[in-house]
Amino acid sequence: MAKHIFVTGGVVSSLGKGLTSAAIGLILERRGFTVSLQKLDPYINVDPGTMSPYQHGEVYVTDDGAETDLDLGHYERYTHARLSQSSNFTSGKIYSSVIAKERRGDYLGRTVQVIPHITDAIKEAIHQGAVDDVDVAITEIGGTVGDIESLPFLEAVRQFALDKERGEVMFLHVTLLPYLRASGEMKTKPTQQSVGKLREIGIQPDVLVCRTEQPMTTEMAQKISLFCNVRCEEVIEERDVAFSIYEVPVDLCRAGLDRLIIKKLGLPNPEAETNLSDWNEMLQELKEIKTECEIAVVGKYIKLHDAYKSIYESLAHAGYANRVKVKLRKISAEEVLVQGTSILEGVDGILIPGGFGERGLEGKIQAIRYARENEIPFFGICLGMQCAVIEYSRNQLGLAGAHTLEHSAHSPHPVISLMADQEDVDEKGGTMRLGAYPCTLRKGTLSHKLYGEEHISERHRHRFEFNNDYRARFEASGMVLAGINPESDLVEIVELPEHPFYVGVQFHPEFKSRPLQPHPIFKGFVGAALNHSLGGNNSGAPKVESLA
Numbered sequence: 396m397a398k399h400i401f402v403t404g405g406v407v408s409s410l411g412k413g414l415t416s417a418a419i420g421l422i423l424e425r426r427g428f429t430v431s432l433q434k435l436d437p438y439i440n441v442d443p444g445t446m447s448p449y450q451h452g453e454v455y456v457t458d459d460g461a462e463t464d465l466d467l468g469h470y471e472r473y474t475h476a477r478l479s480q481s482s483n484f485t486s487g488k489i490y491s492s493v494i495a496k497e498r499r500g501d502y503l504g505r506t507v508q509v510i511p512h513i514t515d516a517i518k519e520a521i522h523q524g525a526v527d528d529v530d531v532a533i534t535e536i537g538g539t540v541g542d543i544e545s546l547p548f549l550e551a552v553r554q555f556a557l558d559k560e561r562g563e564v565m566f567l568h569v570t571l572l573p574y575l576r577a578s579g580e581m582k583t584k585p586t587q588q589s590v591g592k593l594r595e596i597g598i599q600p601d602v603l604v605c606r607t608e609q610p611m612t613t614e615m616a617q618k619i620s621l622f623c624n625v626r627c628e629e630v631i632e633e634r635d636v637a638f639s640i641y642e643v644p645v646d647l648c649r650a651g652l653d654r655l656i657i658k659k660l661g662l663p664n665p666e667a668e669t670n671l672s673d674w675n676e677m678l679q680e681l682k683e684i685k686t687e688c689e690i691a692v693v694g695k696y697i698k699l700h701d702a703y704k705s706i707y708e709s710l711a712h713a714g715y716a717n718r719v720k721v722k723l724r725k726i727s728a729e730e731v732l733v734q735g736t737s738i739l740e741g742v743d744g745i746l747i748p749g750g751f752g753e754r755g756l757e758g759k760i761q762a763i764r765y766a767r768e769n770e771i772p773f774f775g776i777c778l779g780m781q782c783a784v785i786e787y788s789r790n791q792l793g794l795a796g797a798h799t800l801e802h803s804a805h806s807p808h809p810v811i812s813l814m815a816d817q818e819d820v821d822e823k824g825g826t827m828r829l830g831a832y833p834c835t836l837r838k839g840t841l842s843h844k845l846y847g848e849e850h851i852s853e854r855h856r857h858r859f860e861f862n863n864d865y866r867a868r869f870e871a872s873g874m875v876l877a878g879i880n881p882e883s884d885l886v887e888i889v890e891l892p893e894h895p896f897y898v899g900v901q902f903h904p905e906f907k908s909r910p911l912q913p914h915p916i917f918k919g920f921v922g923a924a925l926n927h928s929l930g931g932n933n934s935g936a937p938k939v940e941s942l943a
């Protein structure tokens with residue numbers, strides 16, 4: 396039976412609970428334990444798939460097609476936990492399952508209430524998240540303690556702990572020690588109050604992880620200990636990282652969190668060192684990298700870093716693999732129309748991420764044309780690939796008015812069309828082509844060389860696709876359809892072999908990149924950008940000799 400760690404947050408949101416949870420997962424794996432990770436989100440949306448990235452950041456997609464919170468991206472980048480539909484529950488998802496049961500008559504005769512029906516459903520969800528007989532199941536509770544909507548979740552985990560033996564469940568509260576610049580001091584009061592709120596609900600945290608800008612002194616830890624009813628050594632500092640988010644697990648171990656967790660949960664070998672040698676080596680090498688290349692990310696939600704979180708992380712992983720620091724030039728696609736492509740001058744690579752809606756679309760298309768004509772490495776993801784197909788149609792194939800049916804119902808050349816199985820879909824939530832699908836790579840293409848294999852699997856989230864009616868015209872013109880779904884015959888990858896690096900993919904490779912296992916296309920793209928920055932005129936990626 397799994398032991399459980401519940402991670403709550405106090406004082407403010409955006410404290411990095413997701414990163415902390417992921418880091419704990421990594422630490423436990425490095426001590427030989429298996430983990431699962433799960434996020435409970437108090438909002439009413441059934442999943443974040445219907446929210447704007449500006450509301451919520453990116454929507455992270457699992458292999459089994461769950462549209463989830465971006466914290467699950469951290470979980471997968473840090474650990475080997477197998478994430479699925481059961482790894483992210485919202486209030487909306489919990490309530491809709493309870494209401495469906497009520498309509499079916501499962502509760503006949505009874506009044507359906509938050510306690511016990513909603514809390515029972517939450518407890519069931521926690522059991523579902525702890526898959527594969529893992530040693531430790533980590534559950535992060537979104538929101539901030541004290542919010543009205545997170546109450547049922549906190550009540551449910553309190554009850555959950557009651558059903559377990561002591562030492563089988565641990566509560567870790569991530570909190571903030573704000574620094575007041577004017578008086579030059581850090582304050583513990585908000586932490587005291589948020590722990591007070593937790594204790595009112597009946598949860599006594601076992602460990603406090605204190606987010607700070609400045610070092611936490613022993614006196615402060617003692618004060619927190621006294622007011623919050625935790626031992627001094629159970630007050631752990633998690634200071635802002637200076638350099639990379641991948642420092643978090645290292646810092647937490649340095650602060651003693653690893654041993655504390657092992658002891659609290661009664662797991663074996665509490666005195667052993669956590670083996671983070673490769674992780675430390677990576678951080679050390681990252682610090683020493685001096686070479687830089689600059690990559691433009693031209694998107695619609697550019698003001699919010701979280702909107703393209705996994706893409707930025709994947710670029711960083713690929714940077715490490717190529718021993719180059721990737722500088723980002725974040726460009727709003729609409730600005731390309733206002734300022735012209737001069738806004739892109741000097742960049743070594745251009746990446747167009749996925750997206751929805753018409754705003755910025757023509758700016759993305761212009762940026763792609765600039766990359767194609769000026770031989771700047773180009774990487775298009777999902778909508779980015781669709782824009783590449785439109786650009787190429789209009790400017791190389793002479794298909795005036797070529798467009799996507801998503802935005803132009805009457806285009807004379809709908810080179811991007813609606814997938815057949817989407818035609819009768821009316822509801823927006825959870826109805827896209829979602830999750831992992833196989834793709835066969837054409838031998839001899841750049842993608843085939845980058846992956847080093849013929850059969851791959853990648854995750855999707857879209858409704859529109861390359862229109863196969865135009866396939867012959869593309870192939871005759873020199874654009875290579877490098878990856879095809881073997882079952883549905885959908886085009887998943889386009890390439891221009893004459894270009895130093897030009898790859899558009901219908902899927903989302905950014906969901907599968909990890910710091911020490913960069914995604915092959917990202918690695919190739921950043922390699923090509925590095926080569927561009929050094930004045931090279933080929934991709935640095937393996938050259939395509941002949942197409943099979």
Ligand code: GLN
Binds near residue numbers: 751856857
């Ligand atoms: N809007 C496009 C589609 O639905 C692309 C989606 C995406 O980029 N994730 O096909």
